[in-house]
Amino acid sequence: xxxxxxxxxxxxxxxxxxxxxxxxxxxxxxxxxxxxxxxxxxxxxxxxxxxxxxxxxxxxxxxxxxxxxxxxxxxxxxxxxxxxxxxxxxxxxxxxxxxxxxxxxxxxxxxxxxxxxxxxxxxxxxxxxxxxxxxxxxxxxxxxxxxxxxxxxxxxxxxxxxxxxxxxxxxxxxxxxxxxxxxxxxxxxxxxxxxxxxxxxxxxxxxxxxxxxxxxxxxxxxxxxxxxxxxxxxxxxxxxxxxxxxxxxxxxxxxxxxxxxx
Amino acid sequence: xxxxxxxxxxxxxxxxxxxxxxxxxxxxxxxxxxxxxxxxxxxxxxxxxxxxxxxxxxxxxxxxxxxxxxxxxxxxxxxxxxxxxxxxxxxxxxxxxxxxxxxxxxxxxxxxxxxxxxxxxxxxxxxxxxxxxxxxxxxxxxxxxxxxxxxxxxxxxxxxxxxxxxxxxxxxxxxxxxxxxxxxxxxxxxxxxxxxxxxxxxxxxxxxxxxxxxxxxxxxxxxxxxxxxxxxxxxxxxxxxxxxxxxxxxxxxxxxxxxxxxxxxxxxxxxxxxxxxxxxxxxxxxxxxxxxxxxxxxxxxxxxxxxxxxx
Numbered sequence: 001x002x003x004x005x006x007x008x009x010x011x012x013x014x015x016x017x018x019x020x021x022x023x024x025x026x027x028x029x030x031x032x033x034x035x036x037x038x039x040x041x042x043x044x045x046x047x048x049x050x051x052x053x054x055x056x057x058x059x060x061x062x063x064x065x066x067x068x069x070x071x072x073x074x075x076x077x078x079x080x081x082x083x084x085x086x087x088x089x090x091x092x093x094x095x096x097x098x099x100x101x102x103x104x105x106x107x108x109x110x111x112x113x114x115x116x117x118x119x120x121x122x123x124x125x126x127x128x129x130x131x132x133x134x135x136x137x138x139x140x141x142x143x144x145x146x147x148x149x150x151x152x153x154x155x156x157x158x159x160x161x162x163x164x165x166x167x168x169x170x171x172x173x174x175x176x177x178x179x180x181x182x183x184x185x186x187x188x189x190x191x192x193x194x195x196x197x198x199x200x201x202x203x204x205x206x207x208x209x210x211x212x213x214x215x216x217x218x219x220x221x222x223x224x225x226x227x228x229x230x231x232x233x234x235x236x237x238x239x240x241x242x243x244x245x246x247x248x249x250x251x252x253x254x255x256x257x258x259x260x261x262x
Numbered sequence: 263x264x265x266x267x268x269x270x271x272x273x274x275x276x277x278x279x280x281x282x283x284x285x286x287x288x289x290x291x292x293x294x295x296x297x298x299x300x301x302x303x304x305x306x307x308x309x310x311x312x313x314x315x316x317x318x319x320x321x322x323x324x325x326x327x328x329x330x331x332x333x334x335x336x337x338x339x340x341x342x343x344x345x346x347x348x349x350x351x352x353x354x355x356x357x358x359x360x361x362x363x364x365x366x367x368x369x370x371x372x373x374x375x376x377x378x379x380x381x382x383x384x385x386x387x388x389x390x391x392x393x394x395x396x397x398x399x400x401x402x403x404x405x406x407x408x409x410x411x412x413x414x415x416x417x418x419x420x421x422x423x424x425x426x427x428x429x430x431x432x433x434x435x436x437x438x439x440x441x442x443x444x445x446x447x448x449x450x451x452x453x454x455x456x457x458x459x460x461x462x463x464x465x466x467x468x469x470x471x472x473x474x475x476x477x478x479x480x481x482x483x484x485x486x487x488x489x490x491x492x493x494x495x496x497x498x499x500x501x502x503x504x505x506x507x508x509x510x511x512x513x514x515x516x517x518x519x520x521x522x523x524x525x526x527x528x529x530x531x532x533x534x535x536x537x538x539x540x541x542x543x544x545x546x547x548x549x550x551x552x553x554x555x556x557x558x559x560x561x562x563x564x565x566x567x568x569x570x571x572x573x
Contacts (some may be wrong), residue, residue: 066461068380092464100462106455109478118473119463171463 014039014209015060015179019074020085022052022059029055031233033074037179037226042201042210044224044241046217048261052233053213057181060084060211061098062091078178096123099172099180104188105164107156107171112148115156115167119175134174141207142170143200162193169200173208180204182212186219198223217257221245229253313552316545320344323539329546335509335525337543344543346550348509352426352519353554356501357494359430359515360437364490367434368441369483375442376449377471388443395439403503406432411504424506424518433500437490444489448482449475481566488562492555498523522551 015037022030030052037043045053055064062084064070076084084094099119107115114121116135125131135152139145144166148159156167165185172180182201186194201210201223214220220227221241228238229250237244237253248254255261321329324344332345371391375384411428415421421428452475460470476483506518507528520528526544534541 061462063458063462066458092466095462095464100459102455102459102462104455106453106459108456108459108474109480118460118465122463122465122469122473168459171459175463 012039013037013080015076015078015084015211016080017056017059017074017076020056020059020076021073022055022064023071023073024055025069029233030059033235035228035235035238037209037211039209040205040207041225042205042212042223043226043228044220045211045213045228045230046215046220046256047230047236048256049215051230053230054183055233056230057183057211057213060179060181061100062094063100065091096175097178099175099177101165101168101172101180101182101185103184105161105168107159107164107167110156111153112156112159112167113152116170116174118171123175135170138170138174141173141204142166143196143203144170160193162189162196165189165193165197166200169197169204173204177208179209179211182210184213184215187215194219217245229256231256310552313545313549316542317549319537320539320542320546333511335520338529338540342539346522346547348511349520349522349525349547350550350554351511351513352501352505352509352521353495353523353551355513355515355519356426356430356433356497356505356521357491359427360433360494360497361487361490363431363434364437364441364494365487368438368486368490369445371438371442372445372449372483373471373476376446377467377475391439391442394435395443397436399436399497399499400503402432402436403429403500406500406504418516421516422506422518424504424508425516426501426505426519427515429501429503429505430515432504433494433497436497436500437493440493441486441490444486445479445483448479448486451482452478481568484565485562488558488565491558495555495558496523496551498527502527522547526551 013036017033017035020030020033020035021028033056035043035056045056047053058064059072060076064072072085074085078084078094078097083089084098108118110118113135116138117131120131120134125134136145136149139148144163147163148154148167156164159167165188169180169185185201186197189197198219201212204210205225212220212224214223224241226238227241227244229236229244229248229252231252237248237250239248244253245257248257329344329346331347332343333347334343334345335348336343371387375387379387406428407423410432411421411423411425414425414428456474456478457470460474465473501521502524505521505524507520507524508518509525510517510519512519526547529540529544534544
């Protein structure tokens with residue numbers, strides 16, 4: 001199935017997970033996952049709660065390394081060369097190239113400007129003009145610039161929920177990541193803010209590869225180019241989004257899509 | 263129907279009775295809770311009233327201006343001098359020395375325990391720190407006088423046997439566990455999402471700790487500092503034993519000087535007759551001490567409101 005996708009699409013695979021297994025202590029949470037994220041495309045992960053979508057997402061920037069007892073097996077190859085999961089690779093190196101946006105907006109207790117500048121400062125960028133330019137570009141790309149340009153020194157908490165989430169997207173964009181992971185980015189937002197964030201993601205795919213976990217099948221259908229359906233830690237089916245939603249091969253996928261379970 | 267009607271009336275009556283019993287129970291419990299809360303307030307008010315009344319006796323003979331601005335404190339000598347400033351400088355100097363030890367040390371320990379230490383290290387370190395907080399202050403006092411002072415004298419040969427540096431440093435060690443444990447609680451209650459957000463941008467542990475977690479916990483951390491200040495201002499035994507009992511107007515930590523608390527303990531151990539001016543000075547100094555602590559608590563309240571946690 002994967003082979004056929006690759007044959008029918010001339011797209012360059014940006015990230016490729018091969019035989020990926022993941023364990024929380026003794027719990028085998030991800031079972032033999034093979035997944036290709038095509039370059040500058042949006043891939044959506046769908047599936048019922050507890051199926052391992054978020055667990056899989058967090059493998060791509062080694063977020064699981066923060067907690068002890070977690071173990072990866074297999075590999076995730078970035079750009080055909082770097083194995084993200086290699087023990088010799090510092091997870092910080094991975095996170096320098098892979099950005100992430102969380103379920104709930106999590107701005108830092110800093111000004112709007114400093115929130116976006118954070119990744120640059122962490123990378124040791126000192127030049128004020130460079131920082132100011134990149135912050136402005138990131139805010140423009142995140143469709144937030146016009147709303148905040150006059151109050152960049154305000155605390156980020158004073159923004160609305162939707163603005164905070166776009167700020168978090170700007171924070172991820174400021175460091176020019178190659179892949180951005182979105183973990184249910186609109187689940188804490190109202191419909192209008194959700195629409196804004198979705199528009200933004202569609203814009204962003206011109207510059208960056210996107211992997212998004214979502215609970216909303218409509219969102220997956222609206223946004224993504226590819227959809228992967230997960231169930232009980234396994235990747236059940238992965239194909240172009242219109243195929244998954246119109247003519248899935250697998251019965252479980254069809255049942256989930258048609259709302260028969262989950 | 264005929265049978266059910268009276269039984270309905272009876273059950274209504276019964277439930278009303280049950281309700282009134284419940285209401286009485288509620289009232290009783292409510293008043294017990296109120297008394298418990300009130301007793302605290304009442305004790306505080308009583309202390310303030312006694313301090314105020316006794317001080318008032320002193321201020322009929324000594325003007326408040328003289329008390330607050332006089333630079334000599336010798337209420338038991340002839341002629342008596344009632345300037346409280348030397349006691350205040352003594353208190354402030356020992357407090358400053360203590361804070362310059364306790365704030366960096368306590369904050370570092372808190373950051374280490376909450377952001378870097380493994381669960382095992384934390385389990386071992388916390389009880390040891392709590393042990394440090396449980397040592398009687400009189401032990402700390404002799405530790406300062408008989409161990410730290412000789413050690414410091416090896417470095418500073420001119421240092422006297424009683425000095426505020428040694429007392430302040432040991433006082434700093436004493437309040438370190440207070441600062442570290444409250445700060446650690448504040449740091450650990452910063453939500454994981456915020457930490458993960460920082461790590462996700464490629465930050466290291468250290469960057470995450472001091473650029474994101476620490477600022478997010480600033481309200482809790484600063485209130486631990488304020489509590490530390492109040493503790494240092496009110497500390498008695500260590501300064502009475504190791505800093506000396508001679509009121510001296512100086513900010514030099516190498517000097518010996520009495521603090522407000524040391525004066526109170528020194529004089530109240532003697533046999534001053536009730537109602538004399540000397541006796542009343544204890545209360546006036548005590549009142550000053552309470553007011554200073556109150557000011558710090560108010561500052562702390564505003565600080566924690568200003569930097570209240572918003573994640």
